[in-house]
Amino acid sequence: MDNSPAPHDADVLVIGAGPSGLALALALADAGLRSVVFDGQDEAALADPAPDGRDIALTHRGQAILRRLGLWDAFPPGEVAPLVRAAVYNAADPAPLRFDPAGSGESELGHLVANHVIRRASWAAARWHEGIALQPATRVTALQLETDAASVHTRSADGGERCWRAPLLVAADSRFSAARRQAGIGAAMRDFGRSVIVCRMAHERSNEGVAQECFHEGHTLAVLPMNGGCSSIVVTVPADRAAAMMAWPEAEFVAWVQARLGGRLGAMTLQGTRHLYPLVAVYAQRFVAPRFALVGDAAVGMHPVTAHGYNFALYGVEALAQQLVQARRAGRDLGRLETLLPYETRHRRETLPIYLGTNAVVGLFTDDRAPAKLLRSAVIRVADRLNPLKSAITRRLTDRGRALSA
Template identity: 45%
Template sequence: MDTDILVIGGGPAGLAFARQFAGSRLRLTVLEQSPPEVLQHPPYDGREIALTHRSCDILRELDIWRRIPEHEIYRLRDAKVYNGTSDYTLHFPEPARARGGKTDRLGNLVSNHNIRRAAYQAVAECANVVLRCGTGVKNVRTDKHAATAELADGTSLRARLLVAADSRMSQTRRQLGIAADLHDFGRTVIVFRTRHSLSNQHTASECFFYGRTLALLPLETHLTNCVVTIANTRAHELLSLAPAELVKQVQTMLRGKLGDMEIAGTVHSYPLMGVHAKRFYATRAALIGDAAVGMHPVTAHGFNLGLESADLLAKRILQAERRGKDIGADALLEEYSFRHQLRTRPLYHGTNAMVGLFTNDAAPAKLLRGAALRLSNNLPPLKKLISKQLTG
């Protein structure tokens, strides 16, 4: 074998997975299409990642957390959900952790490019991990003996196990013959930072207006990341605006809740699609990260589930290696798939159903939306369950 584990995709999930094996006897090769300088110095892409307490713990275990600049780790104190033009909110306050004591936050917000850079730095120190950048994967195939990847440069690599961590539209997943539920929401996400005169109180807000959705992710007290979701057919109405005019639109939507607002950086946009693989493994292959599950961002689960998948799979592989067992055995991969499916499938379909309701502007749906918020607010067990999911 050229390597023990072949990881396709050098994003945060693929790198977090590789870092799990620091100091082990297993050899890993990570294949990434982007050039090495993109991994070393990832550009800012507008995405602010809401990290649960569990995700922060995983990043600490992997020696990634300490590499993120402390002044760029932002406190997420609590969260509120608004419906339409009503001021009534579903409020998720600061949680009390099971280990005892009160925390001062639901979680943390960290820019995607800072996580990617820190993950790269941690993996670059691993003597048993090889990073091959700047070349794509042309084809993959597996059998009961090995997994093989044919690269765009004409070379090929054989491994005991292949791990796909490439993207929501994973070509590797398709070549492995793994089907997936794809959900095109027909919407575009527009993200940008704003500065404002009134404090955001470190409170995240999800505002389900009519015709568009606005999420506010608090960074500094007077710095907030705005995430506007709008139908693809109307996205040009916002993307064609000058940045200053775009911010004025948000200020109007908020009815001045953050005071005077101005743009604080660049504007980015992305298509909104969700995906959930029918299973997370094939013969000598497994899926992690977005190749396994790509979530709607409204519940901020996507990145956290990707970290969980890397952690779950890696720990089972390391345990098998210590016991002298086959790291690519069907039983191991099937157990990983079962456990991660048990965690992700209800979240994926539940989130999509919730988004379907809260973006439906028909009169009956509007009434149901308001009733759902009030019901959730006044059912402590349900509210506690949702809070536990938010904090991880």
């Protein structure tokens, strides 16, 4: 009888062909590590995803990683919008907290790219990459973390079932990750009791590349500058109100946004449809376990107000890939806890302060009691005069980071 262990199907199994899972597969493939990537969605939905209303603000460091992965140059130039400046308003107070790239050596704070454009480019790049086996229409239904390998059980849309094995399993299966739970890893979740409605709107006046974040009583309204005379509109309201606003006729919704912006962008029209997202922030208790790691929203699911979710995913992908490539070169086991722990330490150090800070800012700016209103008005006025603070925030956005040498 043959007692030798079942062969490995790849170096790494990845659950989720979202932007994080595909970025990891690309980073690994570039370094010669083979992966199999599973996603429950079918190939048509993954190869040509429909717009989902998310326009992703990318930091300069996020952009640098995308460039190294070969994705940045794959975005059609018209789909990349410069984010030149940002202004944060409190209620009707006309004096905003302003951010601009002056002194950073960059001419903009970052860029905006639609999520479906990122997904499409990521799938196209992975599709032809030797070393990445894409398995669309294939859901992972169970996993097992054993001493010598990780394995997953999959069910495909045609009813076929299969078992796959590799030294390491990585879950990139969203902030409500089932794999995280199956691996016995808990997560702190903060439900803000609010939802965001996101959509694109065309407008008469130029957005001049300026992002606006306006905190009003009962709601916040963000405007992200896109190309072609249009902007991404992000409305945050209590969850029950969001459901009601989604049902408003288009003209009523447009008039509401226009009025809240005080006509700053002139007459506006809705482009496409509105999309609704419940706001729940998630932070995994651990990012790694023997033979297992979490990346992307499965590790850190951010509130979108500080625009860090996907940027963090990219930072994490680069850190994890570096560990795995070093381990392979040294002939070490990819799934050993010692191989994975430096990724956890580094990613936690990088993300936890901003995760907690973002949640605190959201708490302050969505609390409509009188002391909170006074405090946020003071915060905006004082912060606008505190140049070191503003420079520190601008540096975070414009810093390109260093390429990780593996």
